[in-house]
Amino acid sequence: MSAENPHRTRHDPHATPDAGHGERVGVYVCHCGHNIANTVAVEEVAEWAGEQPNVVVARDYKFMCSSLGQELIEQDIQQLGLNRVVVAACSPHMHEKTFRSACQRAGLNPYLFEMANIREMGSWATDDREAATQKAKAQVKGAVERAVRQQPLEPLYVDINPNTLVVGGGIAGLTAALELANAGYHVYLVERDSSIGGHMAKLDKTFPTLDCAACILTPKMVDVANHPNITLMTWSEVLSVHGYVGNFTVRVRKKARYIKEDLCTGCGTCVEKCPVRIIDQNFEVGLGYRKAVYRNFPQAVPKYPVIDTANCTFFQRGKCRACEIVCPTDAIDFNQKDEIVDLEVGNIILATGYEQFDARRVPQYGYGRLANVFTSMEFERMVNAAGPTAGRVVLRDGVTVPKRIAIIHCVGSRDKNYHEYCSRACCMAALKFAHLVHERVPEAEVFNFYIDIRASGKHYEEFYHRVLSEGTHFIRGRVAEVTDAARGPGEEGQLIIQVEDTLIGKQRRIPVDMVILMAGMESRKDARQVAALFGLGCDYDGWFTERHAKLDPVVTMTEGILVAGACQGPKAIPESVAQGSAAAARVAGMMGQRVMKREPVRACIDAASCSGCRICNTLCPYHAITFHEDRKVSEVIPALCQGCGACVAACPSAAISGAHFTRDQVLAQIEGILWDARQPEVLWLEPQ
Amino acid sequence: MRYGYYPGCSLERNAGAYHTSLMAVAAQLGVEFAEVDDWNCCGATEFIAVNRLRAYALVSRNLALAARQTNGSNGAAKGQLVAPCSACYLNLSKVEHYLSQSPALASGVNNALAAGGLSYEPGSVRVRHLLDVLVNDVGYEKVAARVRRPLHGLRVAPYYGCLVVRPGFQGRFDDPEYPTSLDRLMRTLGATVVDFPLKAHCCGGHMTQISRDVALELIRRLLKNAADYQADMIVTLCPMCQLNLDAFQESVNGLFGTEYRIPILFFTQLMGLAFGLSPAAVGIGKEFVDARPALAKIGAAAPAAAEAAPKRKPRRGDQSLPLPQMPEEEL
Amino acid sequence: MATSASLSRTSDFFREVVAEAPVDPHLEACLQCGTCGGSCPSGPDMDHTPRALFAMIAAGMRDAVLRSNTPWYCVSCYYCMERCPQEIRITDVMYTLKRMAIKAGYSAQTTAPKAPGFAQTFVDHVENYGRSFELGLITRYYLSHRPLDALKMAPLGMGLLKRKRLDLSPRPIRQIDQLKAILDRAREIDAAHST
Numbered sequence A: 001m002s003a004e005n006p007h008r009t010r011h012d013p014h015a016t017p018d019a020g021h022g023e024r025v026g027v028y029v030c031h032c033g034h035n036i037a038n039t040v041a042v043e044e045v046a047e048w049a050g051e052q053p054n055v056v057v058a059r060d061y062k063f064m065c066s067s068l069g070q071e072l073i074e075q076d077i078q079q080l081g082l083n084r085v086v087v088a089a090c091s092p093h094m095h096e097k098t099f100r101s102a103c104q105r106a107g108l109n110p111y112l113f114e115m116a117n118i119r120e121m122g123s124w125a126t127d128d129r130e131a132a133t134q135k136a137k138a139q140v141k142g143a144v145e146r147a148v149r150q151q152p153l154e155p156l157y158v159d160i161n162p163n164t165l166v167v168g169g170g171i172a173g174l175t176a177a178l179e180l181a182n183a184g185y186h187v188y189l190v191e192r193d194s195s196i197g198g199h200m201a202k203l204d205k206t207f208p209t210l211d212c213a214a215c216i217l218t219p220k221m222v223d224v225a226n227h228p229n230i231t232l233m234t235w236s237e238v239l240s241v242h243g244y245v246g247n248f249t250v251r252v253r254k255k256a257r258y259i260k261e262d263l264c265t266g267c268g269t270c271v272e273k274c275p276v277r278i279i280d281q282n283f284e285v286g287l288g289y290r291k292a293v294y295r296n297f298p299q300a301v302p303k304y305p306v307i308d309t310a311n312c313t314f315f316q317r318g319k320c321r322a323c324e325i326v327c328p329t330d331a332i333d334f335n336q337k338d339e340i341v342d343l344e345v346g347n348i349i350l351a352t353g354y355e356q357f358d359a360r361r362v363p364q365y366g367y368g369r370l371a372n373v374f375t376s377m378e379f380e381r382m383v384n385a386a387g388p389t390a391g392r393v394v395l396r397d398g399v400t401v402p403k404r405i406a407i408i409h410c411v412g413s414r415d416k417n418y419h420e421y422c423s424r425a426c427c428m429a430a431l432k433f434a435h436l437v438h439e440r441v442p443e444a445e446v447f448n449f450y451i452d453i454r455a456s457g458k459h460y461e462e463f464y465h466r467v468l469s470e471g472t473h474f475i476r477g478r479v480a481e482v483t484d485a486a487r488g489p490g491e492e493g494q495l496i497i498q499v500e501d502t503l504i505g506k507q508r509r510i511p512v513d514m515v516i517l518m519a520g521m522e523s524r525k526d527a528r529q530v531a532a533l534f535g536l537g538c539d540y541d542g543w544f545t546e547r548h549a550k551l552d553p554v555v556t557m558t559e560g561i562l563v564a565g566a567c568q569g570p571k572a573i574p575e576s577v578a579q580g581s582a583a584a585a586r587v588a589g590m591m592g593q594r595v596m597k598r599e600p601v602r603a604c605i606d607a608a609s610c611s612g613c614r615i616c617n618t619l620c621p622y623h624a625i626t627f628h629e630d631r632k633v634s635e636v637i638p639a640l641c642q643g644c645g646a647c648v649a650a651c652p653s654a655a656i657s658g659a660h661f662t663r664d665q666v667l668a669q670i671e672g673i674l675w676d677a678r679q680p681e682v683l684w685l686e687p688q
Numbered sequence B: 001m002r003y004g005y006y007p008g009c010s011l012e013r014n015a016g017a018y019h020t021s022l023m024a025v026a027a028q029l030g031v032e033f034a035e036v037d038d039w040n041c042c043g044a045t046e047f048i049a050v051n052r053l054r055a056y057a058l059v060s061r062n063l064a065l066a067a068r069q070t071n072g073s074n075g076a077a078k079g080q081l082v083a084p085c086s087a088c089y090l091n092l093s094k095v096e097h098y099l100s101q102s103p104a105l106a107s108g109v110n111n112a113l114a115a116g117g118l119s120y121e122p123g124s125v126r127v128r129h130l131l132d133v134l135v136n137d138v139g140y141e142k143v144a145a146r147v148r149r150p151l152h153g154l155r156v157a158p159y160y161g162c163l164v165v166r167p168g169f170q171g172r173f174d175d176p177e178y179p180t181s182l183d184r185l186m187r188t189l190g191a192t193v194v195d196f197p198l199k200a201h202c203c204g205g206h207m208t209q210i211s212r213d214v215a216l217e218l219i220r221r222l223l224k225n226a227a228d229y230q231a232d233m234i235v236t237l238c239p240m241c242q243l244n245l246d247a248f249q250e251s252v253n254g255l256f257g258t259e260y261r262i263p264i265l266f267f268t269q270l271m272g273l274a275f276g277l278s279p280a281a282v283g284i285g286k287e288f289v290d291a292r293p294a295l296a297k298i299g300a301a302a303p304a305a306a307e308a309a310p311k312r313k314p315r316r317g318d319q320s321l322p323l324p325q326m327p328e329e330e331l
Numbered sequence C: 001m002a003t004s005a006s007l008s009r010t011s012d013f014f015r016e017v018v019a020e021a022p023v024d025p026h027l028e029a030c031l032q033c034g035t036c037g038g039s040c041p042s043g044p045d046m047d048h049t050p051r052a053l054f055a056m057i058a059a060g061m062r063d064a065v066l067r068s069n070t071p072w073y074c075v076s077c078y079y080c081m082e083r084c085p086q087e088i089r090i091t092d093v094m095y096t097l098k099r100m101a102i103k104a105g106y107s108a109q110t111t112a113p114k115a116p117g118f119a120q121t122f123v124d125h126v127e128n129y130g131r132s133f134e135l136g137l138i139t140r141y142y143l144s145h146r147p148l149d150a151l152k153m154a155p156l157g158m159g160l161l162k163r164k165r166l167d168l169s170p171r172p173i174r175q176i177d178q179l180k181a182i183l184d185r186a187r188e189i190d191a192a193h194s195t
């Protein structure tokens, strides 16, 4: 054998199956290249493992996950009659599937396989070789002890509901919805705002090609509205989510619009006649006004307006009804109530987007105090032909055209006082602004203040060069402050940018009349609540956590819940679209299988031991436990149970056990891990 | 309310008016400041420039004395030490903070303190600035209730300087860039508060001794900004700021050919006046730039409330864009 | 964060500065963004902005850094430290550099030659009396370090005297011996450490 097998083997051909059990365990310790072998003495661990009871063979190998590594396991199962397999390598999330399949190919029930994670939990966590090696042994020992007690299990098969819920109608959500709908699956698209379109609908031009945002976005919005496979629910919010992958029940609140959608023609007469005018903090980001009955923008989808009850004179003071009077089709209905709708879906794609960083949090830039300091989103609205100034670049007075404009990069980004990360899209947006100013106000001077220009994307660097050639001033230095406190005659009545021009090494004060703050992206204020609602994780900054940052960016740790777009991290339009499509493809791929294999890891209640206390009933997060009133015992419905183990731990009568995690398996594993723990010294208390 | 009190060298003499007025105001508000017995200099900004451990030991002697004398036994709030001078406030709180952060530093310092029979347990003293105590512990309501002679008609520029708001070694009580607590206190007294963008900028500190012209330029900027906003006076909460802006105002005028005559008073002096105390009782008269002409304006003009701008309604044809919403400020 | 491993990759001078600071200033994290240099009220008068100085420290330019007037022109306003996006303890570094300049005997050669003298005179006074004594401080400092400027300061001194804002004699603390013992011990500990 050694002739064909270059790997080292500790194989005792005379080993007999352990008396009493007959379990024959094979242990495989992976080097993972240098990842494990640099810190853990893998040969030593394998050699030691070979000496443990029930272990028939123990090997170490460079890459267990390679086909050669897998073949090794298969061969041993067939040639040495192994009936348990332990691999000490990376995390089960990475490769449990790989090795289970290998077992299965060799005819071994895959649930007789056990994995010890000596990489994430060992070699990556320390530089201490001795300690890491010792820990690896303990983990292997625990895995072996558990493996010998494992039972063969058969997977369960459940049907997949072919409908999908997409939450969020920005560009990522729209893309995902359309892809799935075009593939023939039904989609519910739930959007909190009164119209779909998201942030992109506010933009005028998109970098680097400068195509008009509305021109490329509105066709998609219309497609979504008209698609026979899409149920569009705007002005709606998800209240609760129950179930599991393939079978979710989602409760949605459709907020009252106070407009009868079947009658409204979208003529806008009510909007015109409504006497209430308030500042629009949402779509116009505070730069423009809207009525109490309003539509975000002319091409809003759906076309029906909504009534904002907090500002409507009728709702507040019982008088007015102007809209009702003028509406030609009697579509206004002040008595409409919120509706609760339950949706059955197999998968959920979250595309809930981002919020803009609040520039008021950086007082030294003067936003909110100095009138002519604008945020980037305000400026987007200003240059938009459909925005509050109809596309004119003007100061806050609405008339004066600025002559010198400062664009400040990294506001709230790349700053440990706010967000340490780079918001990615703002450098390019800042370049776009510089270009738009040159185009609209040719005589104006533009100063971009930056730390680094991040223009890594297709045709981005070329766009930067174009803006350079247009005569934009680029000053490398993060702006220290924006002030109206003039030091001398040259500065009177201006906004002064105080900055170190780091390429010269000198402090400069540059007078301008308009300042644009490139406020970064941050996660939505309620991101953590939304994450809790859908059962997924958030990182430190509130971005939704993907299963694998590089290889599985749209899938989360919760089966059936996917993410797309800027809710997962700062993104510009192209990446958001790519993720929307990717998420749709993942969902379509799963639905193509129609049935889904589910882990047979389930809880099971021993009716004889159940005292009928019902503690487990309310505890189960999946509502998988029913109570039989007649017999006064609880029972787990296997199709609903996710095997989370909450009930197992809680049952005061120890009546519940989890398949694949039985009490004796877990206790044996713990004892195995503690194999080298000192016996507790017994202290005798001497009587005085 | 009783606090440990660390006056610092300046309040003993050059800023005597600060000490007199704060004691007078405290008596009115029922606050007691018990001076730490036999305190020593905090080292200002100089000591730390010469030697690290000696500077930390110097300050720690004060912390050790304060910890012992504010142990809660004499009715004083436990471990609460009030410093009216910004530099003292900074030095005391910085040393306390770094001793808590670095066990090595703490053991070195305690080793030195032992030579004088003292020791200091990091974390036992919390250093507070006088303004913090007056606005947050005493509170604006209580201050308002004592006002007998509101400062109507007086336009003040509230000047915080650097070290009270930055870097906040032992926590912050106001914004480090655009603080507002002194603004609100002045409004509570009835004064009109002008926007003062340089309110947290530097007064020049010790620069007057190192490079006079650099310092005079820093002072000039502050005076110009206050003058631009038509302030009758600048109120300050630090003896160093007061000295620089007041005593060097003549030199600024000499160097730059300006004619500033902006009196610089301590905020406690204005509190005392508003409480009805006599100018002498709050140390008025010790300033270089005479404050009397400005103080004569009190009560002459209409109360500040009448100046409040009428609520702006968008008029027909008005094309101006709405201003960003700011959180409502109280008062 | 600077670990012993990452520090070993920096210049000797960089390590010296970090070791001298009261707590780790995290200088290795500097992005060279210039927020400090832009915020500094003395920025226009410094020979190098704080940012440039940090690049010079990283490059091991010991002589040029310790000769620079930058630390001496720092007015301790803490704007840089407040705004630094990397939370670097810039003001601490300025104090650290002053101490290093004095210790290394550069104080008379800096481009701010008057500053170390002022600091030293102040320290002497505090060590002798326990409190600062402005009249003594100012007279001694001006007479010994800047005799020509003494006249410029005279009107200010007179003004302070006239307004009873200046003492004519120092007011020492009661237990000055205790303070001296503490400071002497601190000096010994420091000396033992730095050799």
Ligand code: SF4
Residues within 6 Å of the ligand: A270, A273, A274, A275, A276, A292, A293, A307, A308, A311, A312, A313, A314, A315, A319, A320, A321, A322, A323, A324
């Ligand atoms: S009833 Fe309300 S929404 Fe309708 S016109 Fe009046 S204020 Fe506007």
Ligand code: SF4
Residues within 6 Å of the ligand: A409, A410, A411, A413, A414, A421, A422, A423, A424, A425, A426, A427, A428, A452, A453, A454, A518, A520
């Ligand atoms: S993209 Fe540019 S402006 Fe935006 S945070 Fe990153 S570096 Fe700063």
Ligand code: SF4
Residues within 6 Å of the ligand: C029, C030, C031, C032, C033, C034, C035, C036, C037, C050, C051, C054, C080, C083, C084, C085, C086, C087, C088, C090
């Ligand atoms: S502000 Fe901070 S990061 Fe920026 S140059 Fe200064 S020290 Fe470096």
Ligand code: SF4
Residues within 6 Å of the ligand: C036, C039, C040, C041, C042, C043, C050, C073, C074, C075, C076, C077, C078, C079, C080, C081, C090, C091, C094
């Ligand atoms: S603390 Fe010193 S270095 Fe920093 S900004 Fe202020 S004066 Fe400049």
